[in-house]
Amino acid sequence: MARKILVVDDEKSIVKALCYALKKEGYEVGKAFDGIEALKVYEVFKPDMIILDIMMPRFNGYDFCKKIMGEKVWILMVTAKTDVIDKVLGLELGADDYITKPFDIRELLARVKSGIRRMDKSMKEGQRNTSIRRGELELIYENRQAILRNEDMELTPKEFLLLYELLANPNKVYSRDELLDKVWGMEYVGGTRTVDTHIQRLRRKLGKKYEKLIYTVHGVGYKGRADI
Structure with a gap:
């Protein structure tokens, strides 16, 4: 069964490019353009991983992380900010990895694959x-x-x-x-x-x-x- 990935970003061009690249890799992909819409899609889509932009209108990525804190889902945080404190905040709110804009799509795909490997390893360890x-x-x-x-x-x-x-x-x-x-x-x-x-x-x-x-x-x- 294909892994399910939810892409959340207010920049439609980025969402379109990521969805195309992820589908090409064989993933099942959902999308949302702000945090509020993402929460609704999350409840229905039940993704294994979320690629989450931090700086969004209405309801940002930090707010989204707080809402789903404790859920078993891997979060790859996308940020345009370079300050360490912004990355630390996202990671401490439950994000598992981060990538800074602008990014190379190949690097993002590598981080997605790395995250999935770690999820699989974590599940096996938990079974023991x-x-x-x-x-x-x-x-x-x-x-x-x-x-x-x-x-x-x-x-x-x-x-x-x-x-x-x-x-x-x-x-x-x-x-x-x-x-x-x-x-x-x-x-x-x-x-x-x-x-x-x-x-x-x-x-x-x-x-x-x-x-x-x-x-x-x-x-x-x-x-x-x-x-x-």
């Missing part, structure tokens, strides 16, 4: 070990769900994957660079500080008791614990 339990905390890989004291935790996709990686391999010490590679899967533009930021958020959400599942190895990085 679908859930992790630590006391009243349960992580279910298949639907990226975290449950603490019978309540769903509101984790971003990256927060979930980071916590899952640490707890799936208890007592393994990870450097920040290793965690970037495991969770973000690319040379991340924001640097290793984003790992610390995500760890801080996870600890706050886990609370006083369960924050101890994440241990700081000073001068190196972090490790997950098998128990509290």
Whole structure:
């Protein structure tokens, strides 16, 4: 079955060119010209991947990411901005990769193929070990769900994957660079500080008791614990 890709951009010429190139590669393609229309198409089309422009009228790409945060869909962010902070914001809202305008269509297609390979790898890894339990905390890989004291935790996709990686391999010490590679899967533009930021958020959400599942190895990085 062909992978389904949703193209979202307010520039019709770009949408037309991307749709043509993706269809030529064998993908099933949907399109939208702003964030509001994209949400409607997303609900019906159910894409595997979204190529998402950030700067759009009415409802921009950041707003769209917030709306679908936690969904199992790969997001390739397209931005005309070159500032690192803009790219970091999109990635921390759930985007998985980014490309800057103007771009070569061959580079975009290569990133699409890379994203699909990572999705396939992630699914296979999830099939091997679908859930992790630590006391009243349960992580279910298949639907990226975290449950603490019978309540769903509101984790971003990256927060979930980071916590899952640490707890799936208890007592393994990870450097920040290793965690970037495991969770973000690319040379991340924001640097290793984003790992610390995500760890801080996870600890706050886990609370006083369960924050101890994440241990700081000073001068190196972090490790997950098998128990509290």
